[in-house]
Amino acid sequence: MTTVNYPSSAILSLSQQLLSAGIEPDVVEELLKSSYAISLKKGDTFNPSTEDALLIYFRSGCTVEVMTISDDRNSPSSVWTAGYITLSLPSEYNRFENQASHYHCLFNAELTIIPEAVVNKLKARSKALENYVLRRASEYLYTCRDMALLRYTLDKRENISLRLLILHIRTAGNRLPLTIDELCWLSNTTRQYCGDVLKQLQKDGVLEKRYGYIDIVDSAKLTAQIDADTVKFLSQYMPLTKK
Incomplete structure (x- = not known):
């Protein structure tokens, strides 16, 4: 079982978390310079695929990840709050998830987005960043599986x-x-x-x-x-x- 790195009582900033993962300071600086902020109001929807988003940092508020099951049905999945980092993972096997999940804002939220193109460019020169993305992807997939099993029971x-x-x-x-x-x-x-x-x-x-x-x-x-x-x-x- 993979254990997710969750925030402690002190919520770490995006830069603190990236640096603590061993990513080089100059790479972190470029990631932050290329990032942008999104503000969501209660009831708003955010679709990472339309924003070319890969890494998503939740600065405040609460959003719910929504998985698409069919044309007219979806299901709430993970809840994301301040201090958490996740990534957008499109699925090649689920035609409804080819563009990844979307997020529903439950409580007014502030997000920081790092585009996929930027991450892919910097991975070429930073093994630490590449490993970080792979680790987060693994944690994300295991967490989704385990939380789905938990809800089922x-x-x-x-x-x-x-x-x-x-x-x-x-x-x-x-x-x-x-x-x-x-x-x-x-x-x-x-x-x-x-x-x-x-x-x-x-x-x-x-x-x-x-x-x-x-x-x-x-x-x-x-x-x-x-x-x-x-x-x-x-x-x-x-x-x-x-x-």
């Missing part, structure tokens, strides 16, 4: 609790600007079922449901809604304590 109630826990841990504060429809989409549950689960969690003192947002009242109680083995498995991929 959870019952619907656990899936809702898990999504809330991840968002709570990986965003600032205790208030999630999340609607019930968005939570239904993330957890692949019906509005009725999701609403019933939230009512029970509120009754149990886990959270408070408000109009347009959810306040997490007790993160320990929220964690307790999820099987201990699942929590242990998830801890390999992200810190499970609030920043």
Whole structure:
């Protein structure tokens, strides 16, 4: 199993992460000079293929990676928040993924993009950069596989609790600007079922449901809604304590 390098309690900048990976300072400088910023508002969509994006650094906010399954169906996948770096990987085997996944902005977000053409040019003179991209690609693929398996094994109630826990841990504060429809989409549950689960969690003192947002009242109680083995498995991929 590949373990993802996740941010510690102190979120590292893009340059810090690239330098800590052993990439030469002059190469990092060129990567940063060639990068550009994108601001996303809640509900916006970002498609890396139209931007020639390879490396994506999430400076703030929260976006959800969306995998296309068919012409009229897609599925939310990984959640990306401040301090994480991912890369855009088109698939030659899935005709819907020939141009890679797209990202849905859940909470207002700031992204830094490094174009594929720039990375490919600099890889020719930096073995460290080439190795970094290969390592990130491997981590990305293993993480996607393991998270898909994890979601498959959870019952619907656990899936809702898990999504809330991840968002709570990986965003600032205790208030999630999340609607019930968005939570239904993330957890692949019906509005009725999701609403019933939230009512029970509120009754149990886990959270408070408000109009347009959810306040997490007790993160320990929220964690307790999820099987201990699942929590242990998830801890390999992200810190499970609030920043």
